[in-house]
Amino acid sequence: MLFAGGLIESRLPILLRTAKLASSVPPPGGGGFRNSHRQMNDVSSAPSESLTEYFPEDLLHVVRENQPLRETLWLGIGGPARFLAEPVEIDQIEKLYTAAREKQLALRVLGKGSNVLVREAGFDGLVIKLSAPATSGLEIQGQKLVAGAGAKLTHAVIKTVGEGLGGLEHLVGIPGSIGAAVVGNVSAEGRDIGSVVESIEIIDEEGKRKTLTGDEAGFAHRQSTLMGTVVLSVAFNLEPKDVSALTKRMQKLWIHRGQRRPSESNRIAMPFIDPDSISACELINSTGLAGIREGDVSLDSAAPHYLIAHENATSDQCVKLIGRVREQVLMQTGIDLQLNLQIW
Template sequence: MKLISENVFLKDYYFYRAGGAARYLACPKTIQELSGILEWRQKKGISYIVIGAGSNVLFSDDLFEGLVIVLEGLNRWIIRSSNRVICGAGVPLHSLIEFTALSGLAGLENLYGIPGSTGGSCLMNAGAFGTEISDNLEKVEVLGSEGKVFKLSREEIEFGYRKSSLDGYIVLSAEFLLKYADPLSLRKKIDLTASKRDEKQPVESCSCGSVFKRPENNYAGTLIESCGLKGLRIGDAEVSEKHANFIINRGNATSSDIYRLIKYVKDTVYSQKGVLLEEEVKLINF
Protein backbone atom coordinates (compact mmCIF):
# COMPACT_ATOMS: atom_id res chain seq x y z
CA MET A 1 0.00 0.00 0.00
CA LYS A 2 1.27 3.46 -0.86
CA LEU A 3 1.75 5.29 2.42
CA ILE A 4 3.10 8.58 1.16
CA SER A 5 1.32 10.85 -1.30
CA GLU A 6 2.93 13.74 -3.15
CA ASN A 7 1.72 17.29 -3.73
CA VAL A 8 -1.47 17.12 -1.70
CA PHE A 9 -3.81 20.03 -0.96
CA LEU A 10 -4.19 20.28 2.80
CA LYS A 11 -7.63 21.78 3.12
CA ASP A 12 -9.28 18.38 3.54
CA TYR A 13 -6.99 17.62 6.47
CA TYR A 14 -7.63 20.53 8.79
CA PHE A 15 -10.60 22.40 10.13
CA TYR A 16 -9.98 25.79 8.57
CA ARG A 17 -10.28 24.28 5.09
CA ALA A 18 -8.08 27.07 3.74
CA GLY A 19 -5.00 27.13 1.51
CA GLY A 20 -1.79 25.21 1.50
CA ALA A 21 -0.40 22.03 0.05
CA ALA A 22 2.28 19.63 1.19
CA ARG A 23 5.07 18.15 -0.90
CA TYR A 24 4.46 14.87 0.94
CA LEU A 25 1.59 13.63 3.09
CA ALA A 26 1.10 10.40 5.02
CA CYS A 27 -1.75 9.07 7.16
CA PRO A 28 -0.40 6.12 9.20
CA LYS A 29 -2.84 3.89 11.04
CA THR A 30 -0.34 1.86 13.05
CA ILE A 31 2.95 2.47 14.83
CA GLN A 32 4.66 0.20 12.27
CA GLU A 33 3.40 2.37 9.42
CA LEU A 34 4.42 5.51 11.30
CA SER A 35 7.92 4.15 11.95
CA GLY A 36 8.32 3.19 8.28
CA ILE A 37 7.29 6.68 7.20
CA LEU A 38 9.73 8.30 9.65
CA GLU A 39 12.58 6.06 8.44
CA TRP A 40 11.78 7.00 4.84
CA ARG A 41 11.84 10.71 5.61
CA GLN A 42 15.07 10.40 7.60
CA LYS A 43 16.82 8.68 4.69
CA LYS A 44 15.63 11.42 2.37
CA GLY A 45 16.51 14.20 4.85
CA ILE A 46 13.00 15.64 4.67
CA SER A 47 11.57 17.78 7.48
CA TYR A 48 8.17 16.83 8.89
CA ILE A 49 5.35 17.94 11.11
CA VAL A 50 2.51 15.98 12.63
CA ILE A 51 -1.10 16.97 12.97
CA GLY A 52 -4.01 15.19 14.61
CA ALA A 53 -7.56 16.18 13.69
CA GLY A 54 -6.25 19.56 12.49
CA SER A 55 -8.59 21.59 14.69
CA ASN A 56 -5.94 23.97 16.00
CA VAL A 57 -3.69 24.61 13.02
CA LEU A 58 -3.46 27.02 10.10
CA PHE A 59 -1.16 26.24 7.16
CA SER A 60 0.03 29.09 4.96
CA ASP A 61 -1.02 29.21 1.32
CA ASP A 62 2.55 28.30 0.30
CA LEU A 63 3.70 24.79 -0.46
CA PHE A 64 4.97 23.05 2.68
CA GLU A 65 8.20 21.57 1.34
CA GLY A 66 8.34 18.73 3.87
CA LEU A 67 6.15 15.84 4.99
CA VAL A 68 2.86 16.31 6.84
CA ILE A 69 1.97 13.26 8.95
CA VAL A 70 -1.72 13.13 9.77
CA LEU A 71 -2.25 11.13 12.96
CA GLU A 72 -6.04 11.24 13.01
CA GLY A 73 -6.22 7.60 11.94
CA LEU A 74 -3.44 6.33 14.21
CA ASN A 75 -4.24 3.86 16.99
CA ARG A 76 -8.01 4.10 16.81
CA TRP A 77 -8.68 1.96 19.86
CA ILE A 78 -9.74 2.35 23.48
CA ILE A 79 -8.94 -0.18 26.23
CA ARG A 80 -10.63 -0.13 29.62
CA SER A 81 -9.59 -1.89 32.78
CA SER A 82 -11.80 -0.92 35.76
CA ASN A 83 -11.44 2.89 36.07
CA ARG A 84 -8.32 3.06 33.92
CA VAL A 85 -8.72 3.88 30.23
CA ILE A 86 -6.00 3.78 27.58
CA CYS A 87 -6.86 5.60 24.40
CA GLY A 88 -5.04 5.70 21.05
CA ALA A 89 -3.83 9.08 19.77
CA GLY A 90 -6.13 9.19 16.75
CA VAL A 91 -9.35 8.63 18.68
CA PRO A 92 -11.51 11.76 18.53
CA LEU A 93 -11.85 13.26 22.00
CA HIS A 94 -15.64 13.18 21.75
CA SER A 95 -15.57 9.39 21.07
CA LEU A 96 -13.37 8.87 24.12
CA ILE A 97 -15.77 10.90 26.26
CA GLU A 98 -18.85 9.11 24.88
CA PHE A 99 -17.11 5.87 25.83
CA THR A 100 -16.08 6.92 29.34
CA ALA A 101 -19.52 8.40 30.09
CA LEU A 102 -21.24 5.22 28.93
CA SER A 103 -18.82 3.21 31.07
CA GLY A 104 -19.72 5.31 34.13
CA LEU A 105 -16.30 6.94 34.35
CA ALA A 106 -16.13 10.63 35.19
CA GLY A 107 -13.51 13.33 34.68
CA LEU A 108 -13.52 14.22 30.99
CA GLU A 109 -17.11 15.48 30.47
CA ASN A 110 -16.22 19.19 30.40
CA LEU A 111 -13.98 18.56 27.41
CA TYR A 112 -16.87 17.24 25.32
CA GLY A 113 -17.13 19.15 22.05
CA ILE A 114 -13.43 19.94 21.70
CA PRO A 115 -13.04 18.63 18.17
CA GLY A 116 -9.45 17.38 18.47
CA SER A 117 -7.85 13.96 18.55
CA THR A 118 -6.80 12.54 21.91
CA GLY A 119 -3.10 12.82 20.98
CA GLY A 120 -3.36 16.43 19.80
CA SER A 121 -5.41 17.32 22.87
CA CYS A 122 -2.71 15.94 25.19
CA LEU A 123 -0.02 17.94 23.41
CA MET A 124 -2.16 21.09 23.60
CA ASN A 125 -3.36 20.32 27.13
CA ALA A 126 -6.83 21.06 25.80
CA GLY A 127 -9.26 22.40 28.34
CA ALA A 128 -12.73 23.78 28.87
CA PHE A 129 -15.08 24.79 31.66
CA GLY A 130 -12.39 24.45 34.34
CA THR A 131 -11.02 21.05 33.28
CA GLU A 132 -7.80 20.32 31.41
CA ILE A 133 -7.04 16.98 29.82
CA SER A 134 -3.93 16.66 32.02
CA ASP A 135 -6.14 16.65 35.16
CA ASN A 136 -6.98 12.97 34.72
CA LEU A 137 -3.93 11.83 32.81
CA GLU A 138 -1.66 9.13 34.22
CA LYS A 139 0.74 8.30 31.38
CA VAL A 140 1.41 9.11 27.77
CA GLU A 141 3.02 6.72 25.33
CA VAL A 142 5.26 8.53 22.88
CA LEU A 143 7.61 7.98 19.99
CA GLY A 144 10.80 9.90 20.68
CA SER A 145 13.10 11.54 18.17
CA GLU A 146 15.44 8.49 18.32
CA GLY A 147 12.60 6.31 17.06
CA LYS A 148 12.00 4.61 20.43
CA VAL A 149 8.57 4.05 21.94
CA PHE A 150 8.29 4.70 25.68
CA LYS A 151 5.92 5.96 28.36
CA LEU A 152 6.09 9.23 30.24
CA SER A 153 4.29 9.49 33.56
CA ARG A 154 2.16 12.55 34.34
CA GLU A 155 4.96 13.82 36.63
CA GLU A 156 7.50 13.67 33.82
CA ILE A 157 5.44 15.97 31.61
CA GLU A 158 5.04 19.69 32.18
CA PHE A 159 1.57 20.97 31.44
CA GLY A 160 0.65 24.63 31.19
CA TYR A 161 -2.21 26.62 29.76
CA ARG A 162 -2.71 25.13 26.26
CA LYS A 163 0.82 23.78 26.16
CA SER A 164 2.91 20.85 27.30
CA SER A 165 6.44 19.55 27.18
CA LEU A 166 5.20 16.84 24.77
CA ASP A 167 6.29 19.10 21.89
CA GLY A 168 8.92 17.16 19.96
CA TYR A 169 7.40 13.76 20.76
CA ILE A 170 4.75 11.95 18.79
CA VAL A 171 1.93 10.99 21.14
CA LEU A 172 0.80 7.41 20.46
CA SER A 173 -1.69 6.85 23.28
CA ALA A 174 -2.78 8.27 26.61
CA GLU A 175 -3.79 6.61 29.86
CA PHE A 176 -6.43 8.17 32.11
CA LEU A 177 -7.46 7.36 35.66
CA LEU A 178 -11.12 8.28 36.15
CA LYS A 179 -13.70 8.24 38.91
CA TYR A 180 -16.77 6.01 39.03
CA ALA A 181 -20.05 7.83 38.46
CA ASP A 182 -23.58 7.25 37.26
CA PRO A 183 -23.63 6.93 33.42
CA LEU A 184 -26.98 8.74 33.15
CA SER A 185 -25.75 11.80 35.04
CA LEU A 186 -22.58 11.80 32.91
CA ARG A 187 -24.70 11.70 29.75
CA LYS A 188 -26.67 14.70 31.02
CA LYS A 189 -23.43 16.53 31.77
CA ILE A 190 -21.98 16.02 28.30
CA ASP A 191 -25.27 17.05 26.67
CA LEU A 192 -25.23 20.22 28.77
CA THR A 193 -21.61 20.90 27.80
CA ALA A 194 -22.51 20.46 24.12
CA SER A 195 -25.44 22.85 24.34
CA LYS A 196 -23.32 25.49 26.13
CA ARG A 197 -20.88 25.29 23.22
CA ASP A 198 -23.61 25.50 20.58
CA GLU A 199 -24.98 28.56 22.30
CA LYS A 200 -21.70 30.46 22.62
CA GLN A 201 -19.48 29.30 19.74
CA PRO A 202 -19.84 29.28 15.95
CA VAL A 203 -19.45 25.49 15.92
CA GLU A 204 -21.10 25.23 12.51
CA SER A 205 -18.32 27.28 10.83
CA CYS A 206 -14.76 26.33 9.88
CA SER A 207 -12.40 27.69 12.53
CA CYS A 208 -9.62 26.72 14.92
CA GLY A 209 -11.64 27.46 18.05
CA SER A 210 -10.11 30.25 20.12
CA VAL A 211 -7.51 32.04 18.04
CA PHE A 212 -5.82 33.61 21.07
CA LYS A 213 -4.98 32.28 24.50
CA ARG A 214 -6.69 33.81 27.47
CA PRO A 215 -4.62 36.77 28.72
CA GLU A 216 -4.10 37.17 32.45
CA ASN A 217 -7.19 38.48 34.28
CA ASN A 218 -9.05 39.01 31.03
CA TYR A 219 -10.70 37.31 28.07
CA ALA A 220 -9.45 37.62 24.51
CA GLY A 221 -13.04 37.61 23.20
CA THR A 222 -14.07 40.49 25.48
CA LEU A 223 -11.05 42.57 24.46
CA ILE A 224 -11.62 41.94 20.75
CA GLU A 225 -15.33 42.72 21.04
CA SER A 226 -14.67 45.93 22.96
CA CYS A 227 -12.39 47.08 20.12
CA GLY A 228 -15.45 46.83 17.86
CA LEU A 229 -13.96 44.05 15.75
CA LYS A 230 -16.86 41.59 15.70
CA GLY A 231 -17.93 40.94 12.13
CA LEU A 232 -14.76 42.46 10.65
CA ARG A 233 -13.76 40.70 7.43
CA ILE A 234 -10.69 40.28 5.28
CA GLY A 235 -11.67 38.39 2.17
CA ASP A 236 -13.78 35.50 3.38
CA ALA A 237 -12.24 35.44 6.87
CA GLU A 238 -14.41 36.99 9.56
CA VAL A 239 -14.25 37.76 13.26
CA SER A 240 -17.25 35.73 14.40
CA GLU A 241 -20.35 37.67 15.41
CA LYS A 242 -21.10 34.91 17.91
CA HIS A 243 -17.73 34.78 19.67
CA ALA A 244 -15.08 37.42 18.98
CA ASN A 245 -12.14 35.10 19.73
CA PHE A 246 -13.16 32.89 16.80
CA ILE A 247 -12.08 33.81 13.29
CA ILE A 248 -14.16 31.82 10.85
CA ASN A 249 -13.73 30.87 7.22
CA ARG A 250 -17.00 31.87 5.55
CA GLY A 251 -16.27 29.49 2.70
CA ASN A 252 -13.54 30.75 0.42
CA ALA A 253 -11.01 32.36 2.77
CA THR A 254 -7.37 31.90 1.92
CA SER A 255 -4.91 31.26 4.72
CA SER A 256 -3.53 34.69 3.98
CA ASP A 257 -6.98 36.25 4.65
CA ILE A 258 -7.17 34.46 8.00
CA TYR A 259 -3.57 35.24 8.91
CA ARG A 260 -3.92 38.94 8.06
CA LEU A 261 -7.10 39.14 10.13
CA ILE A 262 -5.35 37.47 13.08
CA LYS A 263 -2.54 40.02 12.85
CA TYR A 264 -4.97 42.93 12.46
CA VAL A 265 -6.94 41.85 15.56
CA LYS A 266 -3.73 41.37 17.54
CA ASP A 267 -2.37 44.80 16.56
CA THR A 268 -5.67 46.55 17.24
CA VAL A 269 -6.10 45.00 20.70
CA TYR A 270 -2.52 45.93 21.53
CA SER A 271 -2.84 49.53 20.37
CA GLN A 272 -6.29 50.10 21.93
CA LYS A 273 -6.03 48.02 25.11
CA GLY A 274 -2.30 47.58 25.66
CA VAL A 275 -2.69 43.78 25.85
CA LEU A 276 -0.46 41.61 23.68
CA LEU A 277 -2.52 38.57 22.70
CA GLU A 278 -0.73 35.28 22.11
CA GLU A 279 -1.94 32.92 19.39
CA GLU A 280 -3.34 29.58 20.54
CA VAL A 281 -3.65 28.41 16.94
CA LYS A 282 -0.48 26.81 15.59
CA LEU A 283 0.62 28.78 12.54
CA ILE A 284 2.52 26.52 10.14
CA ASN A 285 4.78 27.53 7.26
CA PHE A 286 4.20 31.28 7.61
Protein backbone atom coordinates in the same frame (compact mmCIF):
# COMPACT_ATOMS: atom_id res chain seq x y z
CA MET B 1 1.40 -3.33 20.28
CA LEU B 2 -0.42 -0.01 20.50
CA PHE B 3 -0.29 0.84 24.17
CA ALA B 4 3.01 -0.75 25.22
CA GLY B 5 5.96 1.19 26.60
CA GLY B 6 7.99 1.57 29.79
CA LEU B 7 8.48 4.70 31.86
CA ILE B 8 11.66 6.52 31.05
CA GLU B 9 12.69 9.43 33.23
CA SER B 10 14.06 12.21 31.14
CA ARG B 11 13.05 15.67 30.12
CA LEU B 12 11.35 15.72 26.80
CA PRO B 13 13.39 17.15 23.95
CA ILE B 14 11.45 19.26 21.51
CA LEU B 15 12.09 18.20 17.98
CA LEU B 16 9.43 19.42 15.63
CA ARG B 17 8.28 22.91 16.47
CA THR B 18 5.26 24.41 14.80
CA ALA B 19 4.55 28.13 14.77
CA LYS B 20 3.36 29.11 18.24
CA LEU B 21 3.14 32.88 18.13
CA ALA B 22 1.91 35.25 15.47
CA SER B 23 5.37 36.84 15.53
CA SER B 24 6.81 33.54 14.33
CA VAL B 25 4.30 33.10 11.53
CA PRO B 26 6.16 31.75 8.48
CA PRO B 27 6.26 34.05 5.44
CA PRO B 28 3.77 33.42 2.63
CA GLY B 29 5.10 30.53 0.60
CA GLY B 30 7.79 29.93 3.21
CA GLY B 31 6.71 26.34 3.61
CA GLY B 32 6.08 25.87 -0.08
CA PHE B 33 7.68 23.59 -2.60
CA ARG B 34 7.90 23.10 -6.30
CA ASN B 35 5.93 20.32 -7.85
CA SER B 36 8.99 19.05 -9.68
CA HIS B 37 8.19 15.37 -9.70
CA ARG B 38 4.66 14.25 -10.08
CA GLN B 39 1.32 15.89 -10.68
CA MET B 40 -1.59 15.20 -8.37
CA ASN B 41 -3.81 12.35 -9.55
CA ASP B 42 -1.05 10.92 -11.72
CA VAL B 43 -1.97 7.25 -11.95
CA SER B 44 1.17 5.81 -13.53
CA SER B 45 1.91 2.37 -12.13
CA ALA B 46 5.31 2.81 -10.44
CA PRO B 47 5.99 5.01 -7.39
CA SER B 48 7.70 8.27 -8.39
CA GLU B 49 11.47 8.64 -8.10
CA SER B 50 10.92 11.14 -5.36
CA LEU B 51 8.98 8.66 -3.23
CA THR B 52 11.60 5.94 -3.62
CA GLU B 53 14.37 8.44 -2.91
CA TYR B 54 12.84 9.40 0.43
CA PHE B 55 11.11 6.28 1.69
CA PRO B 56 12.11 2.62 1.98
CA GLU B 57 10.26 -0.01 0.00
CA ASP B 58 8.15 -1.18 2.95
CA LEU B 59 6.64 2.30 3.40
CA LEU B 60 5.77 3.09 -0.20
CA HIS B 61 2.21 1.82 0.20
CA VAL B 62 1.40 4.27 3.02
CA VAL B 63 2.89 7.46 1.52
CA ARG B 64 1.52 9.54 -1.34
CA GLU B 65 3.12 12.50 -2.99
CA ASN B 66 1.71 15.97 -3.52
CA GLN B 67 -1.57 15.44 -1.69
CA PRO B 68 -4.17 18.12 -1.00
CA LEU B 69 -4.74 18.94 2.67
CA ARG B 70 -7.47 21.55 2.54
CA GLU B 71 -10.33 19.04 2.50
CA THR B 72 -9.16 17.68 5.85
CA LEU B 73 -8.73 21.09 7.49
CA TRP B 74 -11.57 22.91 9.22
CA LEU B 75 -10.56 26.21 7.61
CA GLY B 76 -10.48 24.57 4.17
CA ILE B 77 -7.50 26.67 3.12
CA GLY B 78 -4.04 25.83 1.82
CA GLY B 79 -1.96 23.87 -0.64
CA PRO B 80 -0.84 20.24 -0.72
CA ALA B 81 1.62 18.30 1.39
CA ARG B 82 4.69 17.19 -0.49
CA PHE B 83 4.24 13.79 1.15
CA LEU B 84 1.20 12.55 3.06
CA ALA B 85 1.33 9.28 4.99
CA GLU B 86 -1.59 7.45 6.54
CA PRO B 87 0.05 4.70 8.60
CA VAL B 88 -2.11 1.75 9.56
CA GLU B 89 0.33 0.31 12.11
CA ILE B 90 2.26 1.98 14.90
CA ASP B 91 5.56 0.54 13.64
CA GLN B 92 5.03 2.40 10.38
CA ILE B 93 4.91 5.71 12.27
CA GLU B 94 8.31 4.99 13.77
CA LYS B 95 9.71 4.07 10.37
CA LEU B 96 8.23 7.20 8.77
CA TYR B 97 9.75 9.29 11.50
CA THR B 98 13.16 7.71 10.95
CA ALA B 99 12.95 8.15 7.17
CA ALA B 100 12.01 11.83 7.52
CA ARG B 101 14.83 12.37 9.98
CA GLU B 102 17.42 10.68 7.79
CA LYS B 103 16.36 12.67 4.73
CA GLN B 104 15.96 15.90 6.73
CA LEU B 105 12.33 16.23 5.72
CA ALA B 106 10.19 18.54 7.85
CA LEU B 107 7.51 16.52 9.62
CA ARG B 108 4.07 17.36 11.01
CA VAL B 109 1.40 15.19 12.57
CA LEU B 110 -2.18 15.87 11.55
CA GLY B 111 -5.07 15.02 13.85
CA LYS B 112 -8.54 16.23 12.84
CA GLY B 113 -7.30 19.50 11.33
CA SER B 114 -9.33 21.90 13.50
CA ASN B 115 -6.33 23.89 14.66
CA VAL B 116 -4.07 24.10 11.60
CA LEU B 117 -3.74 26.78 8.93
CA VAL B 118 -1.80 25.69 5.85
CA ARG B 119 -0.38 28.27 3.43
CA GLU B 120 -1.41 28.16 -0.24
CA ALA B 121 2.16 27.14 -1.15
CA GLY B 122 1.57 23.90 0.75
CA PHE B 123 3.78 22.08 3.22
CA ASP B 124 7.22 21.07 1.99
CA GLY B 125 7.69 17.93 4.03
CA LEU B 126 5.95 14.84 5.36
CA VAL B 127 2.54 15.02 7.01
CA ILE B 128 1.57 11.95 9.03
CA LYS B 129 -2.18 11.68 9.35
CA LEU B 130 -3.35 9.64 12.31
CA SER B 131 -6.74 8.27 11.38
CA ALA B 132 -6.37 4.49 11.01
CA PRO B 133 -8.00 2.17 13.59
CA ALA B 134 -4.57 1.18 14.98
CA THR B 135 -4.03 4.78 16.09
CA SER B 136 -7.59 5.49 17.21
CA GLY B 137 -8.48 2.81 19.76
CA LEU B 138 -10.42 3.49 22.98
CA GLU B 139 -9.96 0.91 25.71
CA ILE B 140 -11.30 0.98 29.26
CA GLN B 141 -8.99 -0.69 31.80
CA GLY B 142 -10.60 -0.47 35.24
CA GLN B 143 -10.61 3.25 36.14
CA LYS B 144 -8.46 4.12 33.16
CA LEU B 145 -9.10 5.01 29.56
CA VAL B 146 -6.28 4.23 27.14
CA ALA B 147 -6.86 6.19 23.95
CA GLY B 148 -5.02 6.17 20.63
CA ALA B 149 -3.80 9.62 19.55
CA GLY B 150 -6.02 9.62 16.47
CA ALA B 151 -9.23 8.95 18.42
CA LYS B 152 -11.74 11.78 18.55
CA LEU B 153 -11.74 13.58 21.89
CA THR B 154 -15.54 13.63 21.95
CA HIS B 155 -15.69 9.86 21.38
CA ALA B 156 -13.37 9.40 24.36
CA VAL B 157 -15.72 11.56 26.44
CA ILE B 158 -18.81 9.61 25.37
CA LYS B 159 -17.09 6.29 26.07
CA THR B 160 -15.98 7.26 29.58
CA VAL B 161 -19.30 8.84 30.52
CA GLY B 162 -21.09 5.65 29.44
CA GLU B 163 -18.73 3.64 31.66
CA GLY B 164 -19.43 5.91 34.64
CA LEU B 165 -15.93 7.40 34.64
CA GLY B 166 -15.62 11.13 35.32
CA GLY B 167 -12.83 13.55 34.43
CA LEU B 168 -13.23 14.18 30.70
CA GLU B 169 -16.94 15.04 30.41
CA HIS B 170 -16.40 18.82 30.49
CA LEU B 171 -14.40 18.56 27.23
CA VAL B 172 -17.29 17.20 25.17
CA GLY B 173 -17.79 18.93 21.83
CA ILE B 174 -14.26 20.33 21.61
CA PRO B 175 -13.19 19.37 18.10
CA GLY B 176 -10.12 17.31 17.46
CA SER B 177 -8.10 14.26 18.37
CA ILE B 178 -6.72 12.94 21.65
CA GLY B 179 -3.13 13.53 20.48
CA ALA B 180 -3.61 17.23 19.70
CA ALA B 181 -5.75 17.72 22.82
CA VAL B 182 -2.90 16.52 25.01
CA VAL B 183 -0.18 18.38 23.10
CA GLY B 184 -2.15 21.65 23.40
CA ASN B 185 -3.51 20.78 26.88
CA VAL B 186 -7.06 21.71 25.84
CA SER B 187 -9.28 23.07 28.54
CA ALA B 188 -12.85 24.05 29.25
CA GLU B 189 -14.80 25.06 32.34
CA GLY B 190 -11.52 25.94 34.03
CA ARG B 191 -10.10 22.41 33.88
CA ASP B 192 -7.51 21.11 31.45
CA ILE B 193 -7.03 17.63 30.03
CA GLY B 194 -3.53 17.35 31.52
CA SER B 195 -5.02 17.09 35.02
CA VAL B 196 -6.27 13.55 34.29
CA VAL B 197 -3.38 12.28 32.16
CA GLU B 198 -1.53 9.39 33.76
CA SER B 199 0.95 8.59 30.98
CA ILE B 200 1.66 9.34 27.34
CA GLU B 201 3.32 7.13 24.78
CA ILE B 202 5.36 9.15 22.30
CA ILE B 203 8.03 8.92 19.64
CA ASP B 204 10.93 10.97 20.90
CA GLU B 205 13.76 12.89 19.27
CA GLU B 206 15.69 9.75 18.44
CA GLY B 207 12.66 8.25 16.78
CA LYS B 208 12.24 5.86 19.71
CA ARG B 209 9.05 5.01 21.51
CA LYS B 210 8.89 5.91 25.17
CA THR B 211 6.29 6.48 27.84
CA LEU B 212 6.18 9.66 29.91
CA THR B 213 4.24 10.30 33.08
CA GLY B 214 1.76 13.18 33.10
CA ASP B 215 4.24 15.17 35.22
CA GLU B 216 6.95 14.73 32.60
CA ALA B 217 4.72 16.25 29.91
CA GLY B 218 5.06 19.74 31.42
CA PHE B 219 1.36 20.61 31.37
CA ALA B 220 0.70 24.31 31.90
CA HIS B 221 -2.07 26.70 30.81
CA ARG B 222 -2.93 25.53 27.26
CA GLN B 223 0.51 24.05 26.63
CA SER B 224 2.78 21.09 27.24
CA THR B 225 6.32 20.14 26.34
CA LEU B 226 4.97 17.53 23.92
CA MET B 227 4.84 19.88 20.94
CA GLY B 228 7.28 18.49 18.42
CA THR B 229 7.00 14.83 19.41
CA VAL B 230 4.57 12.30 17.99
CA VAL B 231 1.97 11.33 20.58
CA LEU B 232 0.84 7.74 20.01
CA SER B 233 -1.50 7.06 22.90
CA VAL B 234 -2.59 8.46 26.23
CA ALA B 235 -3.72 6.80 29.47
CA PHE B 236 -6.21 8.80 31.56
CA ASN B 237 -6.81 8.18 35.24
CA LEU B 238 -10.52 8.76 35.88
CA GLU B 239 -12.92 8.69 38.79
CA PRO B 240 -15.95 6.40 39.14
CA LYS B 241 -19.14 8.52 39.11
CA ASP B 242 -22.86 8.14 38.62
CA VAL B 243 -23.57 7.55 34.91
CA SER B 244 -26.79 9.55 34.78
CA ALA B 245 -25.29 12.57 36.57
CA LEU B 246 -22.29 12.48 34.22
CA THR B 247 -24.57 12.15 31.20
CA LYS B 248 -26.70 15.14 32.26
CA ARG B 249 -23.62 17.32 32.73
CA MET B 250 -22.15 16.21 29.41
CA GLN B 251 -25.38 16.83 27.49
CA LYS B 252 -25.78 20.30 29.02
CA LEU B 253 -22.25 21.34 28.10
CA TRP B 254 -22.54 19.85 24.63
CA ILE B 255 -25.67 21.85 23.85
CA HIS B 256 -24.19 25.01 25.35
CA ARG B 257 -20.96 24.63 23.35
CA GLY B 258 -22.86 24.01 20.11
CA GLN B 259 -25.01 27.11 20.65
CA ARG B 260 -21.97 29.33 21.10
CA ARG B 261 -20.44 28.40 17.73
CA PRO B 262 -20.95 30.62 14.69
CA SER B 263 -23.97 29.31 12.83
CA GLU B 264 -23.16 30.78 9.42
CA SER B 265 -20.22 28.48 8.55
CA ASN B 266 -18.34 25.34 9.55
CA ARG B 267 -15.08 26.78 8.29
CA ILE B 268 -14.02 28.14 11.64
CA ALA B 269 -11.04 28.23 13.98
CA MET B 270 -10.36 29.37 17.53
CA PRO B 271 -7.10 31.19 16.88
CA PHE B 272 -6.24 32.52 20.35
CA ILE B 273 -5.49 31.05 23.76
CA ASP B 274 -7.64 32.49 26.54
CA PRO B 275 -5.32 34.57 28.71
CA ASP B 276 -5.25 33.57 32.41
CA SER B 277 -7.43 36.38 33.70
CA ILE B 278 -10.08 36.84 30.98
CA SER B 279 -11.47 34.90 28.03
CA ALA B 280 -10.31 35.80 24.52
CA CYS B 281 -13.99 36.33 23.66
CA GLU B 282 -14.50 38.97 26.39
CA LEU B 283 -11.18 40.60 25.61
CA ILE B 284 -11.88 40.96 21.89
CA ASN B 285 -15.41 42.18 22.59
CA SER B 286 -14.12 44.79 25.01
CA THR B 287 -11.78 46.19 22.35
CA GLY B 288 -14.55 46.62 19.77
CA LEU B 289 -13.08 44.11 17.33
CA ALA B 290 -16.05 41.73 17.11
CA GLY B 291 -17.07 41.13 13.52
CA ILE B 292 -14.02 42.79 11.90
CA ARG B 293 -13.14 41.59 8.43
CA GLU B 294 -10.00 41.16 6.36
CA GLY B 295 -10.94 40.25 2.79
CA ASP B 296 -12.89 37.01 3.02
CA VAL B 297 -11.98 36.26 6.63
CA SER B 298 -13.78 37.70 9.64
CA LEU B 299 -14.24 37.38 13.38
CA ASP B 300 -17.71 36.26 14.38
CA SER B 301 -19.74 39.19 15.69
CA ALA B 302 -21.46 37.29 18.52
CA ALA B 303 -18.51 35.08 19.52
CA PRO B 304 -15.45 36.97 18.24
CA HIS B 305 -12.93 34.40 19.50
CA TYR B 306 -13.96 32.43 16.40
CA LEU B 307 -12.40 33.20 13.04
CA ILE B 308 -14.57 32.42 10.00
CA ALA B 309 -13.15 31.60 6.56
CA HIS B 310 -15.68 32.67 3.91
CA GLU B 311 -15.61 31.63 0.27
CA ASN B 312 -12.28 32.62 -1.38
CA ALA B 313 -10.58 33.14 2.00
CA THR B 314 -6.78 32.94 1.90
CA SER B 315 -4.15 32.09 4.49
CA ASP B 316 -2.71 35.59 4.08
CA GLN B 317 -6.03 37.13 5.06
CA CYS B 318 -6.18 34.87 8.14
CA VAL B 319 -2.66 35.84 9.19
CA LYS B 320 -3.37 39.55 8.63
CA LEU B 321 -6.60 39.46 10.63
CA ILE B 322 -4.91 37.61 13.48
CA GLY B 323 -2.07 40.15 13.44
CA ARG B 324 -4.52 43.09 13.53
CA VAL B 325 -6.39 41.61 16.49
CA ARG B 326 -3.20 40.95 18.44
CA GLU B 327 -1.90 44.44 17.76
CA GLN B 328 -5.15 46.19 18.75
CA VAL B 329 -5.64 44.08 21.88
CA LEU B 330 -2.06 44.74 22.96
CA MET B 331 -2.40 48.48 22.33
CA GLN B 332 -5.72 48.81 24.14
CA THR B 333 -5.23 46.40 27.04
CA GLY B 334 -1.53 45.57 27.28
CA ILE B 335 -2.38 41.86 26.89
CA ASP B 336 -0.38 39.92 24.31
CA LEU B 337 -2.84 37.33 22.96
CA GLN B 338 -1.03 34.07 22.27
CA LEU B 339 -1.75 32.02 19.19
CA ASN B 340 -3.46 28.65 19.48
CA LEU B 341 -3.76 28.07 15.72
CA GLN B 342 -0.75 26.27 14.25
CA ILE B 343 0.48 27.80 10.99
CA TRP B 344 2.38 25.39 8.73
